[in-house]
Amino acid sequence: MLHGTAQNPSDRDIVNFNFNVSSIASDEPLSCPPHSYTTHILSHEPLIIYIENFLSADESAHLLKISEDKFEASTVSTGTETSVQKDIRFSEVAVIDRDDVVRCIEHRARAFQGWNPDLHIERLRTQRYAVGGHYKHHYDWSGASRVADRVSTFMVYVDAECEGGGTNFPRIRMPDVKEGRWCELLECHEVAGNENRGPKLGVTFKPITGNAVFWHNLAANGRGYEETYHAGLPILSGHKVGLNIWSWGSRRMG
Numbered sequence: 001m002l003h004g005t006a007q008n009p010s011d012r013d014i015v016n017f018n019f020n021v022s023s024i025a026s027d028e029p030l031s032c033p034p035h036s037y038t039t040h041i042l043s044h045e046p047l048i049i050y051i052e053n054f055l056s057a058d059e060s061a062h063l064l065k066i067s068e069d070k071f072e073a074s075t076v077s078t079g080t081e082t083s084v085q086k087d088i089r090f091s092e093v094a095v096i097d098r099d100d101v102v103r104c105i106e107h108r109a110r111a112f113q114g115w116n117p118d119l120h121i122e123r124l125r126t127q128r129y130a131v132g133g134h135y136k137h138h139y140d141w142s143g144a145s146r147v148a149d150r151v152s153t154f155m156v157y158v159d160a161e162c163e164g165g166g167t168n169f170p171r172i173r174m175p176d177v178k179e180g181r182w183c184e185l186l187e188c189h190e191v192a193g194n195e196n197r198g199p200k201l202g203v204t205f206k207p208i209t210g211n212a213v214f215w216h217n218l219a220a221n222g223r224g225y226e227e228t229y230h231a232g233l234p235i236l237s238g239h240k241v242g243l244n245i246w247s248w249g250s251r252r253m254g
Ligand SMILES: O=C(O)CCC(=O)C(=O)O
Pocket: 127, 135, 140, 155, 165, 166, 167, 168, 230, 231, 232, 233, 242, 244
């Protein structure tokens, strides 16, 4: 069991956590339809990879359908108390059933990370934001246990019909955006005459339906990356539905 304080506020059910209970998706064999996606490395340390077409249109539609009657107000937790605090997190969360479509998405997330036998996928959740919805800056790793933690995150955009609502990492440097396609995927606020001032700190991923951002939460020595501090920025118009895929693994303290 893991004991301690979850910094990620949503995770009351993870605090008393056991790898053999239902919060972790098992990895029974199944046959999944072929699927391909495109990856772009944004950062090596911490590893951050942008994934285009992580979900097919059919998978996104299916996730929305099975989530619809399960959404509940998102909560935050201080370790001992769990409550709705809309100034910190204003959204709804649905813990979704593990049908075959969902299990194929779990399977894709495991395969992406190299089929590591020590890696366990937490039950998938969708998260819905309406206008004004947001999630203030936080870490997905908890640091509460020396044994295990959320080693990685996929933030998947299931339905992103919105202005605003980007996923913001204030401590990550902007890549060089003069060439390539980064400005399709990231907010690029070019200031005229600013070309020589070097890379800007702070990256915001645009929410684009079907795409995902993947990152490592822990360094090789078990330290939680402070650079993974991130937020779901407020929705200015429209709505956003995300999918959280968190992988648990052992935390080796160096
Ligand atoms: O909605 C987002 O862009 C980020 C959500 C998030 O960070 C989380 O659910 O842990």
